Amino acid sequence: MRHILSFITVFALLFTSCTGPQGPPGFDGLQGPPGFDGETFIGSAFEIVIDFNADNNFEFFEPYGFEVFPSDVTLVYIEWDLDNGESIWRLLPQTVYFDNGSVLVYNFDFTQQDVRFFLDGTANFNTLDPVWTQSQAFRVVVLPADNVDGIDITDYNAVSNANNLETFDIR
Template sequence: MKNILLFLAITTTVLFTSCEGDPGPPGQDGVSFLGQVFETTVTFNNGNNYENLVSFPVNIEVFESDAVLVYHLVETVSGNGGPIDVWEQLPQTYFVNQGTLVYNFDHTFLDVRLFLDANFDLTLLDSGFTNNQTFRIAIVPAEFAQTKPSMEVLLRTIEMENSQIEKLVL
């Protein structure tokens, strides 16, 4: 009997002494992070060496640790609720009559360079690949980018509608 009382006394003491301290602020349910998306339309040509430098808008702060994802609008298809945009994440490779064409990008925490790369003379390329090409540029925390999300998943995660995306005019 003494052993049981001793056990209960020790257990009660440990239980009440382990519940000390500030519990901290309450957390948020679900996924929550700061992500930004903006859109731009560019033309690639010999005059700009088939590249465009896009500076981040002043209202978007980009950190060196952030990941930059770029999506290319490749077509619009019909849907029950209206047109649906089809986005492909860069880099994207196309095999055209002239050879191999790649839409690609690189970035700093200040800007994104969108460019075409090919194993042929880009002046031979059809204007459908170069004129008025629309891109969405997303800045997200690096750990989220590891999942390589589609544009739809990205927008749903950051709780952003297509109508809220800032469109840059270059």
């Protein structure tokens, strides 16, 4: 029995240590879409303060001021509250429910040229307290879609840290 195990062991070592001739090379992979050679893209961002009123139909359009590609993603955050002087940012849309049953929604949409901020919902915008319509601060972040994968986009700090957003143009 010992001789059989020794024979199998020696045979296994010889069998695994032998190599044969190298086979033909494989085919090259498919060419991917053109990218930015040697460039690292860092997201673009700006901060804007808006007054919503009947004169602007409770909406506001803001051109980016920089190039936005078709594959880019625009995220908008509203300054929702302050905690010891530090801003708390929330991803839009955000909904406010009033005691009278009406609803106010802060929302946005975007194109490659601009971003639109607007109020929506069942509330009478003309009778809202100015705290809901005046001096509303927003942060707009434009990122390549690849940079959003795996990030909790509802957490402004996570998006900011992952995309090296350190400064904002104030508009």
